[in-house]
Amino acid sequence: MARRLRREWLPLGLFLALALVPVLAPLGPQSFILSLMTRIVVVALAALSLDLLIGKGGLVSFGHAACLGIGAYAVGILSAEGVTDGGAHLAVAIAAAAFFALATGAVAMRTDGVHFIMITLAFGQMLYFLATALSAYGGDDGITLPGRSTVLGRDVLASDTVLYLAALGALLAAYLLLRRIAASRFGRVLEGARDNPVRMEAIGFRPFRFRLAAYLISAMIAAVAGVLLANQTGFVSPATMAWQRSGELIFIVVLGGLGSLHGAILGAIAFILAEELLSHWSEHWRIVFGPLLILAVLFARGGLAGLLTKGARP
Amino acid sequence: MTALLRVEGLSKSYGALRVTDGLSLSVEPGELHAVIGPNGAGKTTLIHQISGMTPPDAGRILFAGEDVTGRSMAGRALAGLARSFQITSILPRFSALQNVALAVQARSGSSFRFLSPVDGEAALTGPARDLLARFGLAERAEMPAGALSHGEKRQLELAIALATAPKLLLLDEPLAGTSHAESARIVEILRGLTGSVAILLVEHDMEAVFALADRVSVLVYGRVIATGAPEAIRSNPEVRAAYLGEEAA
Amino acid sequence: MSSTLLLIQILNGLQFGVILFLIAAGLTLVFGVMDFINLAHGVQYMVGAYLTAAFAAATGSFWLGLALALPAALLIGLALELLVFRHLYERSHLDQVLATFGVIIFLGEAVRMVWGSAPIGVEMPEALSGSIEIAPGLLYPVWRLVIIAAGLGVGIGLYLTVHHTRIGMLMRAGASNAPMVSALGVDIRLLFTLVFGFGAMLAGFAGAMVAPILSVEPGMGDGILILAFVVIVIGGIGSIRGAFVAALLIGLVDTLGRFLAPMLLRLLLDPAAASQTGRALAPMLVYILMAVTLFVRPAGLFPARR
Numbered sequence: 001m002a003r004r005l006r007r008e009w010l011p012l013g014l015f016l017a018l019a020l021v022p023v024l025a026p027l028g029p030q031s032f033i034l035s036l037m038t039r040i041v042v043v044a045l046a047a048l049s050l051d052l053l054i055g056k057g058g059l060v061s062f063g064h065a066a067c068l069g070i071g072a073y074a075v076g077i078l079s080a081e082g083v084t085d086g087g088a089h090l091a092v093a094i095a096a097a098a099f100f101a102l103a104t105g106a107v108a109m110r111t112d113g114v115h116f117i118m119i120t121l122a123f124g125q126m127l128y129f130l131a132t133a134l135s136a137y138g139g140d141d142g143i144t145l146p147g148r149s150t151v152l153g154r155d156v157l158a159s160d161t162v163l164y165l166a167a168l169g170a171l172l173a174a175y176l177l178l179r180r181i182a183a184s185r186f187g188r189v190l191e192g193a194r195d196n197p198v199r200m201e202a203i204g205f206r207p208f209r210f211r212l213a214a215y216l217i218s219a220m221i222a223a224v225a226g227v228l229l230a231n232q233t234g235f236v237s238p239a240t241m242a243w244q245r246s247g248e249l250i251f252i253v254v255l256g257g258l259g260s261l262h263g264a265i266l267g268a269i270a271f272i273l274a275e276e277l278l279s280h281w282s283e284h285w286r287i288v289f290g291p292l293l294i295l296a297v298l299f300a301r302g303g304l305a306g307l308l309t310k311g312a313r314p
Numbered sequence: 315m316t317a318l319l320r321v322e323g324l325s326k327s328y329g330a331l332r333v334t335d336g337l338s339l340s341v342e343p344g345e346l347h348a349v350i351g352p353n354g355a356g357k358t359t360l361i362h363q364i365s366g367m368t369p370p371d372a373g374r375i376l377f378a379g380e381d382v383t384g385r386s387m388a389g390r391a392l393a394g395l396a397r398s399f400q401i402t403s404i405l406p407r408f409s410a411l412q413n414v415a416l417a418v419q420a421r422s423g424s425s426f427r428f429l430s431p432v433d434g435e436a437a438l439t440g441p442a443r444d445l446l447a448r449f450g451l452a453e454r455a456e457m458p459a460g461a462l463s464h465g466e467k468r469q470l471e472l473a474i475a476l477a478t479a480p481k482l483l484l485l486d487e488p489l490a491g492t493s494h495a496e497s498a499r500i501v502e503i504l505r506g507l508t509g510s511v512a513i514l515l516v517e518h519d520m521e522a523v524f525a526l527a528d529r530v531s532v533l534v535y536g537r538v539i540a541t542g543a544p545e546a547i548r549s550n551p552e553v554r555a556a557y558l559g560e561e562a563a
Numbered sequence: 564m565s566s567t568l569l570l571i572q573i574l575n576g577l578q579f580g581v582i583l584f585l586i587a588a589g590l591t592l593v594f595g596v597m598d599f600i601n602l603a604h605g606v607q608y609m610v611g612a613y614l615t616a617a618f619a620a621a622t623g624s625f626w627l628g629l630a631l632a633l634p635a636a637l638l639i640g641l642a643l644e645l646l647v648f649r650h651l652y653e654r655s656h657l658d659q660v661l662a663t664f665g666v667i668i669f670l671g672e673a674v675r676m677v678w679g680s681a682p683i684g685v686e687m688p689e690a691l692s693g694s695i696e697i698a699p700g701l702l703y704p705v706w707r708l709v710i711i712a713a714g715l716g717v718g719i720g721l722y723l724t725v726h727h728t729r730i731g732m733l734m735r736a737g738a739s740n741a742p743m744v745s746a747l748g749v750d751i752r753l754l755f756t757l758v759f760g761f762g763a764m765l766a767g768f769a770g771a772m773v774a775p776i777l778s779v780e781p782g783m784g785d786g787i788l789i790l791a792f793v794v795i796v797i798g799g800i801g802s803i804r805g806a807f808v809a810a811l812l813i814g815l816v817d818t819l820g821r822f823l824a825p826m827l828l829r830l831l832l833d834p835a836a837a838s839q840t841g842r843a844l845a846p847m848l849v850y851i852l853m854a855v856t857l858f859v860r861p862a863g864l865f866p867a868r869r
Contacts, residue, residue: 133843290669
């Protein structure tokens with residue numbers, strides 16, 4: 001038990017701290033804190049789903065923001081059409097993301113390495129431009145939501161605290177699910193295909209099917225994050241799917257520590273807090289942020305999760 | 315009795331270089347068939363083509379009565395063709411046990427299971443531990459495979475190949491770079507397999523080849539110039555001229 | 564009427580394709596020779612445009628501005644190579660993508676701090692600012708023709724350099740087998756640096772050439788960088804010839820798509836919706852083209868020999 005605690009203190013501590021946010025938020029500017037933390041949790045959820053692909057599968061998808069966008073647009077379009085039910089939003093978001101993942105994944109998984117990075121980028125861009133073409137839903141400018149998703153006809157998510165807790169619940173559920181997947185038969189094959197695809201084929205596995213399945217799972221989780229994101233910002237626009245957003249998600253995963261899952265959460269916290277602090281400090285905060293990013297890549301190998309748990313490995 | 319593996323008229327060229335030139339050979343069930351030949355004779359390319367890693371330009375590969383020429387490497391592996399690589403190919407981040415258990419997993423049930431922990435499946439880890447013990451690697455089971463010695467990695471790779479319960483093992487220089495003791499152990503294990511698993515062995519260690527093989531084929535410039543029992547090959551003048559003679563000189 | 568408009572669009576497509584080629588050429592060489600993904604290559608294009616704008620404003624002459632901007636772009640490229648990129652060659656593509664992403668953020672903001680966020684304009688040379696009649700009743704801006712000519716010239720020069728000179732031979736050899744070239748006594752690091760600086764200068768040249776006809780603004784390199792990647796992936800990574808063919812192809816498809824898609828959609832939708840939807844859908848065409856190309860030929864149209 002003690003050993004397990006020592007190994008697991010980081011994810012435990014992370015979730016404990018996140019759970020305390022609604023309790024501590026009233027001590028400061030409550031709505032600001034809750035909105036910032038909701039954003040962090042939602043981005044962490046998206047980054048977590050990406051870690052399944054990059055960390056476990058070795059598949060550097062440069063179009064993950066598209067899946068986030070699918071979720072956001074499911075809320076935006078349905079709300080604009082008068083469907084405000086959160087269950088419907090989620091169902092449509094997940095179904096659309098699954099369709100997108102299967103259609104694009106079937107092509108993308110035939111390539112590897114740099115070509116995979118580029119083709120996922122291309123599919124992301126396709127969806128981005130598709131969103132700008134939705135003139136009925138704001139085109140380039142996007143649409144403002146009439147309100148948050150409802151649950152069984154009641155607007156419980158209107159409370160910032162409830163929305164935050166819903167997001168945190170989704171993050172915890174996704175984290176536990178992905179941990180199980182990582183330790184399952186499926187996860188083992190996925191990691192094997194990352195490390196040595198030829199060896200995997202030589203013992204009888206076709207990496208393609210496993211990678212496609214991982215892509216599917218990852219896209220569906222990211223779509224859930226998109227639904228939450230739309231609710232948090234109250235606004236949906238193509239900018240959610242810009243390739244820079246995909247780049248940021250990759251960075252968050254790498255910053256946190258590839259393949260550790262909780263690293264993605266840590267990365268999201270660090271990334272968004274840094275962005276927030278620096279942007280308060282100066283409008284030209286990116287002049288510091290860019291070099292920080294470079295330094296993180298050059299020197300923080302293993303990511304934040306690696307740095308924090310270095311001494312604790314059994 | 316029909317051959318387990320029959321290779322007919324296999325050809326492969328890289329540009330002007332004919333690596334495999336109308337090559338034919340067969341492996342009987344349970345037989346250990348060794349392929350020898352000077353460097354550049356096309357031995358590894360032959361293994362690549364039989365295992366499905368490299369598509370041949372022409373010719374057929376029949377395995378267990380079926381034409382597998384167009385099948386993927388994974389498809390052939392599931393049909394019972396296992397292989398080792400000249401340059402050790404393992405999963406260095408996985409433990410030795412996980413490496414072997416994964417190969418067991420390939421043959422036992424669907425791998426599209428997402429929720430139950432694979433390390434807890436006795437049906438996978440049990441046979442994997444047995445295999446590791448057979449290779450004297452029981453003590454190394456929990457070690458990351460990447461941290462094993464070179465010889466241990468070669469043995470691990472053999473254990474992985476055997477874990478897929480193959481009908482035919484394609485071994486590409488399994489003794490290369492192993493210590494004397496390790497290579498003796500591998501030879502012992504291969505001897506124990508004869509009769510139950512057919513083996514196509516590419517190997518430079520002539521002592522091991524002539525001690526183990528039921529039949530030997532000599533490959534020169536992508537062609538089989540002679541096939542026969544070890545003694546017949548040893549005394550074949552053409553072989554001596556093309557190959558063994560050079561070694562002796 | 565429609566056919567003259569089409570001719571103009573084809574010329575515009577060629578001009579865009581040529582610019583894409585100038586950017587993609589450096590990208591594909593760096594990629595082919597060093598196996599290095601440089602997302603920051605687009606900022607070289609932006610930097611070239613800004614430097615030309617600044618030097619042209621200071622000297623009062625576009626040509627002087629260009630003459631000063633090119634070596635300056637080269638120096639910035641070499642400085643980036645020395646400070647950042649050099650440390651990334653041995654790293655994974657993932658690390659390369661991220662670190663160069665950081666360079667984009669930094670340089671984009673630096674440009675914003677120096678020149679502000681508002682677009683700035685550049686005067687084109689007086690003598691080339693007019694239009695000429697390229698067909699009866701069809702006027703076309705001279706400057707765009709100059710761009711096309713310059714791009715074609717650079718393309719031919721590059722092709723000759725890569726395929727018929729010693730340094731080109733070393734580049735091709737370095738792309739397929741760097742250790743072997745090293746073993747022959749060639750300073751591979753120096754070769755890499757040269758290729759890199761040269762590629763950066765070409766992208767800067769592209770930026771300089773479009774500065775008079777586009778608005779020079781922060782982020783102008785981002786969109787075109789993605790298209791340049793599409794070009795090198797379709798053309799085959801490391802292949803100058805592939806980059807050239809694919810750049811013209813993408814330039815034409817993108818330009819003609821924007822022109823033709825609204826017209827075709829007008830058959831289905833009312834004019835206002837057709838023009839907006841068409842304009843927005845057209846940019847998807849090049850990505851569809853890339854997906855189809857990779858599906859059919861995973862290594863691109865002209866795979867460089869490995």
